[in-house]
Amino acid sequence: MYKQVYILLSLQKVMLIAIPVILFACNSNVNKKMTNDDLLAYCAAQAKATANSDDTDNNMPVVIDSGKTAWTKNNIYNWRSGFWPGIEWYLYESTKDEYWKKAAEKSTEKLVGVIDTIVANHDLGFQFYCSYGNGYRLTGNPAYKKVLLRAADSLAKLFNPNVGTILSWPSRVKEKGWPHNTIIDNMMNLELLFWAAKNGGSKNLYDIAVKHAETTMKNHFRPDFSTYHVLVYDTATGQVIKGVTHQGYADNSMWARGQAWAIYGFTMAYRETKNKEFLQTAINAVEIYLKRLPKDKIPYWDFDDPTIPYAPRDASAAAITASALIELSTLCTDSLSAKKYLIAAKDMLTELATDKYLSKEKNHAFLLFSTGNKPSNKDVEVPIIYADYYFIEALLRMKKYQ
Ligand code: GLY
Numbered sequence: 077m078y079k080q081v082y083i084l085l086s087l088q089k090v091m092l093i094a095i096p097v098i099l100f101a102c103n104s105n106v107n108k109k110m111t112n113d114d115l116l117a118y119c120a121a122q123a124k125a126t127a128n129s130d131d132t133d134n135n136m137p138v139v140i141d142s143g144k145t146a147w148t149k150n151n152i153y154n155w156r157s158g159f160w161p162g163i164e165w166y167l168y169e170s171t172k173d174e175y176w177k178k179a180a181e182k183s184t185e186k187l188v189g190v191i192d193t194i195v196a197n198h199d200l201g202f203q204f205y206c207s208y209g210n211g212y213r214l215t216g217n218p219a220y221k222k223v224l225l226r227a228a229d230s231l232a233k234l235f236n237p238n239v240g241t242i243l244s245w246p247s248r249v250k251e252k253g254w255p256h257n258t259i260i261d262n263m264m265n266l267e268l269l270f271w272a273a274k275n276g277g278s279k280n281l282y283d284i285a286v287k288h289a290e291t292t293m294k295n296h297f298r299p300d301f302s303t304y305h306v307l308v309y310d311t312a313t314g315q316v317i318k319g320v321t322h323q324g325y326a327d328n329s330m331w332a333r334g335q336a337w338a339i340y341g342f343t344m345a346y347r348e349t350k351n352k353e354f355l356q357t358a359i360n361a362v363e364i365y366l367k368r369l370p371k372d373k374i375p376y377w378d379f380d381d382p383t384i385p386y387a388p389r390d391a392s393a394a395a396i397t398a399s400a401l402i403e404l405s406t407l408c409t410d411s412l413s414a415k416k417y418l419i420a421a422k423d424m425l426t427e428l429a430t431d432k433y434l435s436k437e438k439n440h441a442f443l444l445f446s447t448g449n450k451p452s453n454k455d456v457e458v459p460i461i462y463a464d465y466y467f468i469e470a471l472l473r474m475k476k477y478q
Contacts, residue, residue: 110429112474116170118434118442119468123167125440126160127179134186136160139448140459145439147461152187155199159465161187162206166468169214177215184211184220191227198244200231201265206465209271221275228272228281231265235284239314240291242284244306256309259322260296260334263289263341270348289345293357296338301360302330302379303338323449329380332393335365340400346407358404359413365397366420373424374433377447377456388456391433392446392463398424399470406477418477425470435459442467
């Protein structure tokens with residue numbers, strides 16, 4: 077009898093010790109932090125599911141609407157059409173798998189019709205540099221180079237020398253009464269012009285890009301280095317008429333993605349020109365952004381939305397900024413700042429890599445919670461293709477620079 081009780085008590089003891097150990101082991105698996113390589117593998121798996129779904133038309137995945145699990149596709153003329161081919165090129169770079177090269181070529185080449193239409197906006201840079209640009213960088217295909225040079229010449233047609241910037245939205249000249257309008261996003265499209273000037277295009281393309289960046293640096297920033305979304309200029313005199321918003325909360329607010337474009341754009345402009353004023357502008361833009369970020373480093377869609385902390389987030393702004401900061405950290409001459417920006421980028425990516433922001437089994441995107449155009453109630457806290465593009469770009473940059 078005593079012996080039986082003793083055995084039972086001993087068994088209980090073993091269970092008391094064993095159960096927590098087993099639970100801990102399971103939990104530590106669930107919570108295991110994903111490494112950079114794990115995240116790249118995750119991106120490849122998610123994208124494979126997208127690539128394997130219907131690809132019989134000329135349309136590109138752009139957004140997963142609220143309550144849906146499949147990508148909504150837009151035609152090639154939409155400004156977001158270059159990001160999906162760009163993701164496929166990054167996956168080819170990351171995996172060296174011919175599958176991605178073939179897939180990227182197929183998607184990229186769908187875009188060629190865009191340059192044969194009237195130059196409708198500044199977005200040619202996003203559309204062509206992300207698709208053909210990455211394709212040319214990775215394959216050296218001479219046909220891609222030709223397309224890129226034509227796209228750069230088309231983009232340059234929107235430059236107004238009286239103002240010193242590219243006209244971003246020709247369609248809004250009449251629609252909004254914005255004679256010459258330039259948006260901060262337009263900084264991103266200068267990369268195509270810089271590339272073209274170095275790769276057989278006209279030297280004038282370099283001058284246009286520099287002039288656009290100089291004019292933007294002078295006019296687009298408020299005294300605290302937050303940016304206006306849109307600047308409206310007099311077409312003939314080049315005088316600033318007003319600073320307004322289109323996608324932000326208010327004319328004077330800091331729209332998160334706009335600030336991210338400024339940080340990325342001026343970092344890139346410094347890389348291409350070595351003009352120290354551009355570097356300082358990137359730093360000024362990032363300092364106010366970092367200072368006003370919430371603790372988890374993912375911005376609300378607009379830093380001045382009065383409903384914060386209940387306002388929507390914008391994971392795309394976090395991904396764009398993380399990618400820019402990794403590059404900025406390599407360009408900063410001061411090692412303390414370089415370290416600070418790299419750590420900030422890591423923190424942003426770490427937060428994006430949590431179960432809160434990763435799409436995982438919910439859909440085939442990489443990231444949840446991006447906000448495209450809150451004032452129009454379009455694409456609010458949903459997966460958007462450019463968030464995924466800059467996320468994978470940031471992961472690849474982190475891998476390269478570490
Ligand atoms: N025009 C680019 C954007 O919506 O951020």
